[in-house]
Amino acid sequence: MAAPGSKSVLFVCLGNICRSPIAEAVFRKMAADSGVVDQWRIDSAATSTYEIGNPPDHRGQACMKRHNVPMRHVARQVTKDDFMSFSHILCMDDSNLSDLNRKAKQVKNSTAKIELLGSYDPEKELIIKDPYYGGDEDFEKVYEQCLRCCKAFLEANP
Template identity: 75%
Template sequence: MAATGSKSVLFVCLGNICRSPIAEAVFRKMATDSGVWVIDSGATSDWNTGSSPDTRGLACLRKHGIETSHRARQVTKDDFMTFEYILCMDESNLSDLNKKAKSVKTSTAKIELLGSYDPQNQRIIKDPYYGSDADFENVYEQCLRCCKAFLEKNS
């Protein structure tokens, strides 16, 4: 998936319809100018495979001038070999990814919480699915901070 000389990042949450597509879209907009990043997002579950992101998340992104045509997908074993970084949203995602990585003999991905890059030290990006538009805005703002810090550290 990642071309030679490029960097790669996969953003992951439970269903790949709220947090990780927002993080993917935010990072894609930030990193587009550098042209060296392979960027995607995925889910630890298969519940929403093929679905568009949540309409509230899409509205939040549009409000900030970001479009996405993402469709939800589940993380595959290949992802652990093709992505340099796998950044997830919460401890449950982290646990699921670490378990799956152990089943991949040649896993090379660095698995971390996206929130570990948050300059405001909010390590967990809370799932806004059962929340309000304001909760999606909070996810966007946190992803913006974290993605900026991640990009600065890895460019």
Template identity: 85%
Template structure:
């Protein structure tokens, strides 16, 4: 799946409907911010999910071509980040 197709999964309505849109890496972040600039009344705060990581691992690497261990590491990182995000924003 190419980058343009992935970013199309986030619609213009999402930028007006959601308070946060969290992404995994700087390429996603750049694409989302560019798309958000074309939306009037954008209310979503666009951030890297990794910015909430208590272990300071900012980028969440795509494990698609990796091993089972790589998928486990990404799962653990996402879990840490989501917990921290919820603690900060609840």
């Protein structure tokens, strides 16, 4: 449970090994660099069970290393508690969004605001595409999108 007055965000994608751990790492570093990381509870999760227990994709880890962004995460699935304990659940695409909205309806006290992370993108790229079947340049694009969106999200939630 997030402490009263503290802020919380859960980043979500399909498997929790590519996009959401990148968004989590980017946001955590941004919050740390801004001196507000102690005010936030930050995590990421999957809508699916495919990758539970696995580390982030090695290409995503390499991308984060290139940008000096620390990344430590083990994939997990979204739980019912997440809908009550996180104030914001930010996901990557329409499929994640419909899965999350469906799951939220099954939680009586769901208080989380569920949105596309891309809805914060100043360049208006709503969807953060899964780079899993792509190459390094696709992970780089995810990183760039997460950077823009996380910055705007952090500014919108001072």
